[in-house]
Amino acid sequence: MPKRILRVNMNNLEAKFEDFPADFAALGGRALTSTIVEKEVDPLCHPLGANNKLVIAPGLVTGTLAPSSGRLSVGCKSPLTGGIKEANAGTPFSQQLAKMRIAAIILEGKHKGSEYYTLKVTMDKAEFTSADKWVGKGLYDTYQSLFKEYGDKVGICGVGIAAELLGASSGICFNDPEGLPSRYAGRGGVGAVMASKGLKFIVVDDTGAPGVEILNEEAFKEGAQKLRKALTTHDVTKPGGALNSYGTSVLVNIINEAGGLPQRNFSAGQDDRSEKVSGEVKAEIIKERGGKRPHACNPGCIIQCSEVWCKPGGKDPVGVLEYESVWALGPNCGIYDLDDVGELNRACNDLGLDTIEAGGMMGVAMEGGLANFGDGKKALKLLDEVKNKTPLGRILANGTAFTAQAMGVTRVPVVKGQSLPAYDPRAIKGIGVTYATTPQGADHTAGYAIATEIMGVGGTADPMDTSKADLSRNLQVATAAIDATGYCLFIAFAVLDIPEGLEGVVDTLNGVLGANLTVADVPGYGQSIIDVERKFNKAAGFTEKDDRLPEFFLKEKLAPHNTVFDVTDEELDRVWGP
Amino acid sequence: MTILVKIFGDLRKKIKDVESDGALPLNLHMNTENIEYIKDILQKLSIEENETSHIFVNGVYAGFNKKVKDGDRVGFFSKNQALLYKWYFKREEDD
Ligand code: SF4
Numbered sequence: 001m002p003k004r005i006l007r008v009n010m011n012n013l014e015a016k017f018e019d020f021p022a023d024f025a026a027l028g029g030r031a032l033t034s035t036i037v038e039k040e041v042d043p044l045c046h047p048l049g050a051n052n053k054l055v056i057a058p059g060l061v062t063g064t065l066a067p068s069s070g071r072l073s074v075g076c077k078s079p080l081t082g083g084i085k086e087a088n089a090g091t092p093f094s095q096q097l098a099k100m101r102i103a104a105i106i107l108e109g110k111h112k113g114s115e116y117y118t119l120k121v122t123m124d125k126a127e128f129t130s131a132d133k134w135v136g137k138g139l140y141d142t143y144q145s146l147f148k149e150y151g152d153k154v155g156i157c158g159v160g161i162a163a164e165l166l167g168a169s170s171g172i173c174f175n176d177p178e179g180l181p182s183r184y185a186g187r188g189g190v191g192a193v194m195a196s197k198g199l200k201f202i203v204v205d206d207t208g209a210p211g212v213e214i215l216n217e218e219a220f221k222e223g224a225q226k227l228r229k230a231l232t233t234h235d236v237t238k239p240g241g242a243l244n245s246y247g248t249s250v251l252v253n254i255i256n257e258a259g260g261l262p263q264r265n266f267s268a269g270q271d272d273r274s275e276k277v278s279g280e281v282k283a284e285i286i287k288e289r290g291g292k293r294p295h296a297c298n299p300g301c302i303i304q305c306s307e308v309w310c311k312p313g314g315k316d317p318v319g320v321l322e323y324e325s326v327w328a329l330g331p332n333c334g335i336y337d338l339d340d341v342g343e344l345n346r347a348c349n350d351l352g353l354d355t356i357e358a359g360g361m362m363g364v365a366m367e368g369g370l371a372n373f374g375d376g377k378k379a380l381k382l383l384d385e386v387k388n389k390t391p392l393g394r395i396l397a398n399g400t401a402f403t404a405q406a407m408g409v410t411r412v413p414v415v416k417g418q419s420l421p422a423y424d425p426r427a428i429k430g431i432g433v434t435y436a437t438t439p440q441g442a443d444h445t446a447g448y449a450i451a452t453e454i455m456g457v458g459g460t461a462d463p464m465d466t467s468k469a470d471l472s473r474n475l476q477v478a479t480a481a482i483d484a485t486g487y488c489l490f491i492a493f494a495v496l497d498i499p500e501g502l503e504g505v506v507d508t509l510n511g512v513l514g515a516n517l518t519v520a521d522v523p524g525y526g527q528s529i530i531d532v533e534r535k536f537n538k539a540a541g542f543t544e545k546d547d548r549l550p551e552f553f554l555k556e557k558l559a560p561h562n563t564v565f566d567v568t569d570e571e572l573d574r575v576w577g578p
Numbered sequence: 579m580t581i582l583v584k585i586f587g588d589l590r591k592k593i594k595d596v597e598s599d600g601a602l603p604l605n606l607h608m609n610t611e612n613i614e615y616i617k618d619i620l621q622k623l624s625i626e627e628n629e630t631s632h633i634f635v636n637g638v639y640a641g642f643n644k645k646v647k648d649g650d651r652v653g654f655f656s657k658n659q660a661l662l663y664k665w666y667f668k669r670e671e672d673d
Contacts, residue, residue, distance in 0.1 A: 242660050280587055283601070284600060560637050
């Protein structure tokens with residue numbers, strides 16, 4: 001059975017399987033979502049109208065036994081940025097889709113009425129049922145009920161109350177292996193796009209799925225073996241390494257020491273109270289409380305950076321508290337209490353809000369006087385406004401830039417309308433170049449992987465050095481390629497240092513595709529994805545002026561280094577320029 | 579004349595006689611006597627160089643040969659905390 005596309009027309013509630021075009025054969029994940037969006041979506045359409053489309057695609061090796069490969073991409077025109085969007089998540093849902101040989105679900109049109117639907121997808125059909133009974137309900141209870149109704153073997157993706165409000169900071173929520181609504185394709189308002197069409201949940205049941213077709217078993221096996229060896233021996237990715245021991249939050253103390261952990265809406269780069277919300281403290285509390293650490297966000301991940309945070313006695317599990325989320329809802333709001341952060345993260349998951357955008361929003365809301373910095377309880381109350389669908393809740397659900405405008409705040413940490421993540425670009429310039437120039441809007445993952453050495457063109461590694469165009473471009477290109485494979489970005493740490501690991505990645509791709517790619521093909525493949533995304537953005541009206549950081553990063557010095565973001569516009573334009 | 583030395587993660591276990599507060603870093607106020615370089619601090623604390631990962635001096639990513647002085651803030655991370663986008667950081671040394 002060949003791969004298929006499931007095309008879902010929400011105008012007339014029709015879902016049908018189509019052949020997967022032969023010229024898409026080498027496309028998966030981000031390569032596929034961005035290609036379909038660029039081909040099928042009018043760049044000038046309203047992101048929440050009938051002419052936008054939402055595409056969900058597992059990576060090329062997702063669903064196989066390749067380690068740490070259970071990621072998927074969600075693509076559309078973003079209501080937050082107005083440009084193309086790829087949001088990425090790790091979840092068993094992606095593996096189920098891949099095993100059912102569904103290369104992509106394309107959601108199009110818009111249901112006319114005010115009802116919401118659930119789409120149930122099995123091997124040979126896709127059916128709609130009413131989802132109205134879940135409207136206005138939190139996702140933790142809802143996911144429990146959905147698993148009861150559909151059985152605990154299904155995969156679920158869905159949108160919450162924030163998306164019902166068409167909030168531009170709403171994500172699409174996927175279940176983790178425990179069934180918690182905690183794995184988010186969070187960024188860019190992808191949740192609002194799904195909700196705008198009248199779809200609330202997709203439930204996949206992979207009973208009878210044939211599994212992923214592997215055209216060259218030998219190459220695949222050899223590649224998976226090489227990659228597994230790299231991941232289990234490298235200091236960062238091996239069992240007992242940083243990601244496995246502490247999760248991504250190990251970065252809290254590291255970036256605070258580096259003077260680049262933004263505090264109180266990006267007004268300082270260091271505050272030692274951040275130590276109280278560090279990965280080390282969190283790991284210890286999780287152990288005491290009987291949560292889980294380490295944990296895999298999808299079966300088959302051997303890095304296992306994930307975890308399950310909970311209340312004392314193992315009660316009320318939340319899921320993972322990622323570094324970005326802890327920072328956004330913690331230090332960025334002057335909140336240094338892990339239980340407050342945990343409850344804010346729970347509220348975001350329950351409402352279907354992107355934690356980074358929600359934290360950025362809360363930072364400007366606090367600066368605008370809606371709460372005092374540090375007041376975690378008031379922050380939770382503000383999220384109740386979203387839950388209760390009040391006018392204030394509607395403002396907050398639209399994210400950082402919208403809230404800042406409503407509150408008269410001029411220090412607005414966004415690029416292309418999307419909130420900056422947890423590294424201050426005044427202290428770490430390279431990531432600032434990525435924030436400015438990625439087609440995605442401020443996004444750390446866009447230029448985060450693989451090293452300059454592999455790509456052959458160096459970039460200087462001093463965080464204060466301002467010639468960062470080559471470095472950022474190489475990282476962005478490599479990341480785009482990884483996002484197409486379905487591998488987790490964190491494999492980059494190992495494949496960067498261990499050449500056989502990268503060979504293993506390419507071998508597994510060759511195994512699945514029956515191709516003869518080499519490591520040298522990776523940059524060209526990644527660049528072609530970025531080219532497609534930039535083409536869409538250009539047609540949507542983006543120019544170099546959109547590849548800039550907000551003014552206050554250029555004028556306001558950040559302690560402790562007392563530096564501004566001083567990368568020149570010419571250098572920024574050099575990333576994609578001639 | 580002291581240097582603030584912050585000890586993170588499992589390295590805290592190497593420091594005897596100092597009460598640790600949960601998993602928070604240890605803050606040691608070390609006398610600068612006989613301390614010129616980062617490596618001198620490690621020696622005083624009986625920490626091997628290969629037991630460390632990231633080292634910061636006043637927010638600057640630093641190596642074993644970085645000079646230190648009165649009033650500096652130094653952070654040592656344990657081996658199993660290695661997680662930096664090393665392409666964003668270069669170790670600063672002084673010799
Ligand atoms: S390393 Fe972490 S985020 Fe990546 S696939 Fe594994 S558990 Fe998920």
